[in-house]
Amino acid sequence: GIQVEQSPPDLILQEGANSTLRCNFSDSVNNLQWFHQNPWGQLINLFYIPSGTKQNGRLSATTVATERYSLLYISSSQTTDSGVYFCAVERGTGNQFYFGTGTSLTVIP
Amino acid sequence: KAGVTQTPRYLIKTRGQQVTLSCSPISGHRSVSWYQQTPGQGLQFLFEYFSETQRNKGNFPGRFSGRQFSNSRSEMNVSTLELGDSALYLCASKGNHLSYEQYFGPGTRLTVT
Numbered sequence: 001g002i003q004v005e006q007s008p009p010d011l012i013l014q015e016g017a018n019s020t021l022r023c024n025f026s027d028s029v030n031n032l033q034w035f036h037q038n039p040w041g042q043l044i045n046l047f048y049i050p051s052g053t054k055q056n057g058r059l060s061a062t063t064v065a066t067e068r069y070s071l072l073y074i075s076s077s078q079t080t081d082s083g084v085y086f087c088a089v090e091r092g093t094g095n096q097f098y099f100g101t102g103t104s105l106t107v108i109p
Numbered sequence: 110k111a112g113v114t115q116t117p118r119y120l121i122k123t124r125g126q127q128v129t130l131s132c133s134p135i136s137g138h139r140s141v142s143w144y145q146q147t148p149g150q151g152l153q154f155l156f157e158y159f160s161e162t163q164r165n166k167g168n169f170p171g172r173f174s175g176r177q178f179s180n181s182r183s184e185m186n187v188s189t190l191e192l193g194d195s196a197l198y199l200c201a202s203k204g205n206h207l208s209y210e211q212y213f214g215p216g217t218r219l220t221v222t
Contacts, residue, residue, distance in 0.1 A: 031209040031211075033211065041199075042213060042214070042215040042216060043199065043213035045210070048209065050209070086152065088152075096167060097142070097152075099144075099153075102151070
């Protein structure tokens with residue numbers, strides 16, 4: 001299978017600070033998604049980004065497929081950004097998602 | 110458009126029992142995948158269904174099974190429950206087997222005592 005490594009594993013930020021989460025993967029992929037897991041367990045889609053750069057409000061993401069990594073940027077963090085962020089990749093279609101172990105983010109007021 | 114729904118949301122079972130979980134995909138989506146999330150193993154793929162056919166299966170014992178109906182709703186069944194089956198079970202849907210972006214439901218939290 002594909003190995004997916006996320007860093008850092010834990011991150012504590014003051015409200016208003018910026019952060020960068022990283023996802024490294026071990027093989028070429030057709031699909032890469034970032035998710036935010038809310039306190040009730042649901043995975044909320046943040047980005048579908050197999051390559052390139054996307055922005056959505058205070059969040060943006062960049063995937064460099066040739067170098068097998070993706071970055072998630074969170075600017076001006078808010079307490080509601082707290083939770084676990086997962087990167088997941090898929091090779092081909094109809095294949096499984098391989099998830100990273102997540103980055104646990106805590107934003108303190 | 111309604112999202113992916115899963116029922117029940119919480120479940121408590123006893124070792125040795127069996128359980129059935131249900132997932133209704135986003136309207137128009139025909140592919141459904143199941144994942145298990147535990148603190149020790151993280152998120153692991155169980156299986157994927159498309160057009161009532163299992164297309165891919167993860168590395169889980171045969172006690173874990175599933176099926177998909179003609180309306181794309183899916184069920185997964187776990188027989189002879191073990192304590193280690195306690196987990197959050199997540200269902201995801203996507204448009205078809207050629208689609209990439211997956212959307213997850215709220216999950217079913219299963220506790221085995």
